[in-house]
Amino acid sequence: MKEIQVGLIGLGTVGCGLVKVLEDNSEILKERLGVPLRLKRVVDIDLESPRPVSVPRKILSTQVEDILADEEIRIVVELIGGMEPAKTFLLEAMKRGKHVVTANKALLAVHGNELFAAAREHQVNIAFEAAVGGGIPLIRTLREGLVANRVGHIYGILNGTANYILTRMAREGTTFADALKEAQAQGIAEADPSLDVEGVDAAHKIAVLSSLAYCCEIDFNQIHTEGISQIDPSDIQFAKDFGYQIKLLAISRSDGDRIEVRVHPTMIPQEHMLAKVEGAYNAIHISGDAVGDVMLYGLGAGMMPTGSAVASDLVDLGRDLLVGSGVRIPPLACEGEALVPRQIKPMDELVTNYYFKFSAVDQPGVLSKISGILGNHDISIASVIQKGRQVKGSVPLVMMTHEARERDVRLALAEIGDLKVVTAPTRLIRVENREAVDED
Amino acid sequence: MKEIQVGLIGLGTVGCGLVKVLEDNSEILKERLGVPLRLKRVVDIDLESPRPVSVPRKILSTQVEDILADEEIRIVVELIGGMEPAKTFLLEAMKRGKHVVTANKALLAVHGNELFAAAREHQVNIAFEAAVGGGIPLIRTLREGLVANRVGHIYGILNGTANYILTRMAREGTTFADALKEAQAQGIAEADPSLDVEGVDAAHKIAVLSSLAYCCEIDFNQIHTEGISQIDPSDIQFAKDFGYQIKLLAISRSDGDRIEVRVHPTMIPQEHMLAKVEGAYNAIHISGDAVGDVMLYGLGAGMMPTGSAVASDLVDLGRDLLVGSGVRIPPLACEGEALVPRQIKPMDELVTNYYFKFSAVDQPGVLSKISGILGNHDISIASVIQKGRQVKGSVPLVMMTHEARERDVRLALAEIGDLKVVTAPTRLIRVENREAVDED
Numbered sequence: 001m002k003e004i005q006v007g008l009i010g011l012g013t014v015g016c017g018l019v020k021v022l023e024d025n026s027e028i029l030k031e032r033l034g035v036p037l038r039l040k041r042v043v044d045i046d047l048e049s050p051r052p053v054s055v056p057r058k059i060l061s062t063q064v065e066d067i068l069a070d071e072e073i074r075i076v077v078e079l080i081g082g083m084e085p086a087k088t089f090l091l092e093a094m095k096r097g098k099h100v101v102t103a104n105k106a107l108l109a110v111h112g113n114e115l116f117a118a119a120r121e122h123q124v125n126i127a128f129e130a131a132v133g134g135g136i137p138l139i140r141t142l143r144e145g146l147v148a149n150r151v152g153h154i155y156g157i158l159n160g161t162a163n164y165i166l167t168r169m170a171r172e173g174t175t176f177a178d179a180l181k182e183a184q185a186q187g188i189a190e191a192d193p194s195l196d197v198e199g200v201d202a203a204h205k206i207a208v209l210s211s212l213a214y215c216c217e218i219d220f221n222q223i224h225t226e227g228i229s230q231i232d233p234s235d236i237q238f239a240k241d242f243g244y245q246i247k248l249l250a251i252s253r254s255d256g257d258r259i260e261v262r263v264h265p266t267m268i269p270q271e272h273m274l275a276k277v278e279g280a281y282n283a284i285h286i287s288g289d290a291v292g293d294v295m296l297y298g299l300g301a302g303m304m305p306t307g308s309a310v311a312s313d314l315v316d317l318g319r320d321l322l323v324g325s326g327v328r329i330p331p332l333a334c335e336g337e338a339l340v341p342r343q344i345k346p347m348d349e350l351v352t353n354y355y356f357k358f359s360a361v362d363q364p365g366v367l368s369k370i371s372g373i374l375g376n377h378d379i380s381i382a383s384v385i386q387k388g389r390q391v392k393g394s395v396p397l398v399m400m401t402h403e404a405r406e407r408d409v410r411l412a413l414a415e416i417g418d419l420k421v422v423t424a425p426t427r428l429i430r431v432e433n434r435e436a437v438d439e440d
Numbered sequence: 441m442k443e444i445q446v447g448l449i450g451l452g453t454v455g456c457g458l459v460k461v462l463e464d465n466s467e468i469l470k471e472r473l474g475v476p477l478r479l480k481r482v483v484d485i486d487l488e489s490p491r492p493v494s495v496p497r498k499i500l501s502t503q504v505e506d507i508l509a510d511e512e513i514r515i516v517v518e519l520i521g522g523m524e525p526a527k528t529f530l531l532e533a534m535k536r537g538k539h540v541v542t543a544n545k546a547l548l549a550v551h552g553n554e555l556f557a558a559a560r561e562h563q564v565n566i567a568f569e570a571a572v573g574g575g576i577p578l579i580r581t582l583r584e585g586l587v588a589n590r591v592g593h594i595y596g597i598l599n600g601t602a603n604y605i606l607t608r609m610a611r612e613g614t615t616f617a618d619a620l621k622e623a624q625a626q627g628i629a630e631a632d633p634s635l636d637v638e639g640v641d642a643a644h645k646i647a648v649l650s651s652l653a654y655c656c657e658i659d660f661n662q663i664h665t666e667g668i669s670q671i672d673p674s675d676i677q678f679a680k681d682f683g684y685q686i687k688l689l690a691i692s693r694s695d696g697d698r699i700e701v702r703v704h705p706t707m708i709p710q711e712h713m714l715a716k717v718e719g720a721y722n723a724i725h726i727s728g729d730a731v732g733d734v735m736l737y738g739l740g741a742g743m744m745p746t747g748s749a750v751a752s753d754l755v756d757l758g759r760d761l762l763v764g765s766g767v768r769i770p771p772l773a774c775e776g777e778a779l780v781p782r783q784i785k786p787m788d789e790l791v792t793n794y795y796f797k798f799s800a801v802d803q804p805g806v807l808s809k810i811s812g813i814l815g816n817h818d819i820s821i822a823s824v825i826q827k828g829r830q831v832k833g834s835v836p837l838v839m840m841t842h843e844a845r846e847r848d849v850r851l852a853l854a855e856i857g858d859l860k861v862v863t864a865p866t867r868l869i870r871v872e873n874r875e876a877v878d879e880d
Contacts, residue, residue: 311730
């Protein structure tokens with residue numbers, strides 16, 4: 001094989017990043033792979049919009065069939081995003097014996113099981129390093145580097161937009177709304193930021209990582225997903241007072257036969273490495289039974305980092321093609337893959353620590369009433385802060401709990417919400433306590 | 441192939457770690473590889489000492505030939521360390537067509553070129569994930585994950601012992617000697633700690649990483665290597681005053697046709713992620729032209745983390761054997777590997793920022809004399825601190841410079857050392873300034 005021929009579907013931001021990486025580093029890629037990676041055909045429905053890269057007219061097309069029907073093209077890259085027609089294109093490419101690369105986390109999270117099954121059926125590779133964490137080699141780390149480990153937990157800061165907003169809020173005390181506006185002005189948040197700030201994007205990514213870490217199918221709809229739009233500057237300040245930072249964490253944890261998979265704002269100890277991840281950076285913290293704690297850190301999005309990840313997959317598949325190794329590693333990195341879905345533990349059964357911020361009238365007996373209800377539900381208080389100005393007759397009353405069960409918390413908060421002395425909905429933030437994340 | 445048969449030479453700490461990982465996680469390894477990894481033969485010169493794992497008597501031997509002559513054994517793991525007989529064993533195993541795995545950074549740093557040439561000649565794989573950074577998948581990251589990048593620089597905290605000592609010194613203000621004693625008591629430093637604290641171990645590791653990052657041969661003897669034994673608590677305090685942390689950094693940087701490769705105590709800005717790496721942890725910060733800044737973090741040593749890395753190499757080579765792919769990635773991850781050594785830039789030509797701590801008598805005109813000499817050598821001062829008690833008539837005078845050339849610095853410090861008002865040798869610590877390491 002004198003070159004590896006590649007077809008690209010989707011010339012958006014990431015597509016342009018891939019084109020640029022392949023162009024800028026063509027020489028180094030050839031040295032490392034042994035033969036050139038050649039972009040033979042680029043397909044997009046819009047060939048007219050201005051783009052940051054120039055692609056020779058003769059390889060451009062609006063017809064996906066120009067890629068699918070070309071037998072010289074051995075690898076098809078899907079970078080259009082969304083469910084359809086991305087899914088159909090990938091399935092069709094695999095059916096025709098082509099290896100595929102995708103950065104489409106939403107599609108993998110929701111329809112991964114079907115795509116992986118197709119890859120197995122047609123004996124082709126499906127590579128997706130770019131789907132999670134931009135250029136950070138997370139997928140490789142789970143499929144190869146930590147392959148000899150039983151994964152205990154994954155904690156991920158997997159959305160740069162949300163982390164940027166929380167960083168601004170923590171540094172400058174601004175509100176969520178103001179930090180979001182700033183992120184939008186910087187081009188870090190999109191006009192409709194909901195997928196990022198409501199945790200859906202992070203949930204897509206943790207679904208993909210969990211299926212790799214635990215070698216199982218994941219039902220995306222069972223993932224509890226909560227965003228950061230309700231966090232206010234006082235929560236961040238109280239967290240600091242208790243020695244914590246608030247991060248939007250995607251958490252995956254093995255719990256016997258079941259796994260926890262959830263995305264929500266989380267307080268983590270200030271001294272934890274994840275607490276130190278600022279701005280638009282991503283980081284993923286993995287614990288393995290042999291390796292201990294490992295963290296990977298970098299830019300989780302952007303044209304060039306994501307292009308770097310797609311290109312690394314092309315080299316990988318190119319190396320397979322050159323030695324004729326076919327499918328060296330199955331999609332979920334498990335031979336005879338466990339097709340039985342692994343059950344996600346219902347949130348009601350979660351046991352963790354909690355931060356509550358109650359708004360209550362400033363009068364005697366309130367603390368006693370609230371703590372009484374908590375006690376009745378087996379929720380034990382670790383510490384209390386009552387400080388700050390009275391706002392319209394209310395004061396914030398803040399508590400950190402010992403480990404409690406989510407179901408009990410839900411019932412207790414409902415009961416407390418009905419008290420006349422309570423003037424606004426209670427804020428709940430889950431806490432990963434020092435023990436759970438201790439590293440030293 | 442119904443199983444992958446492995447021979448292990450060396451049942452020391454890492455060897456025992458490998459045995460334990462293969463035992464504890466045999467099921468998960470089988471799931472991920474598809475067939476069992478079977479330790480068929482374990483060779484060590486000492487079969488009597490007590491060990492943390494038990495190996496069936498019948499697979500133990502003192503004769504390496506029992507592994508080398510066994511045609512069923514396809515992969516040989518060398519975990520005895522040191523130069524000889526490790527090198528001979530590896531060369532002989534490759535000559536007989538066996539793939540090899542080693543954790544021997546010293547051997548790779550000094551004789552890597554010969555070993556890699558043997559691997560090419562005999563068309564076998566040489567894997568060495570465990571040689572650098574314990575279980576952190578650094579080698580894979582350079583060979584695969586960041587393969588589409590031109591590496592700009594690597595900054596590594598690659599020695600956990602040195603980082604532990606510096607962390608104690610920074611947290612508690614203790615001296616190097618006391619922190620070393622504590623590390624020894626904790627089992628983190630060896631009885632003879634010189635390889636760790638004098639930077640030699642880190643130099644071995646950065647040699648290996650540099651040859652991968654820049655696809656070239658490295659002459660280990662050209663690597664400037666300086667340890668931390670001369671750092672005293674006042675240096676750490678002054679660093680803090682300027683907004684820096686002192687870390688033992690292994691640095692590799694592309695500079696046109698040449699590369700910088702050096703190991704020395706380095707001041708890095710407190711807000712840099714590497715400054716936040718504490719205790720026995722390792723971290724490596726890599727900049728790639730497409731991916732931007734990436735950092736990997738974890739335990740860089742220890743029985744189980746290193747065992748995890750060796751086992752990941754076994755799975756990798758096992759996957760190759762199962763699909764019959766032979767050598768999928770050449771040793772330095774470059775086809776037609778550039779066998780021309782890449783020149784290491786002489787230290788005299790280095791341009792960086794410096795911290796100087798002068799000991800001078802407390803009298804008028806001293807600052808003027810010292811700064812005059814620096815000026816004569818084109819060294820421009822960025823800031824000065826003169827504080828602290830007078831000790832036997834001397835006071836510390838501390839300066840941070842703008843970028844200067846190492847040769848000029850050497851000449852200036854020699855001249856300053858000859859001044860009568862200067863009472864002790866000047867301490868020099870190189871500084872990676874904010875610009876060089878800025879991430880946001």
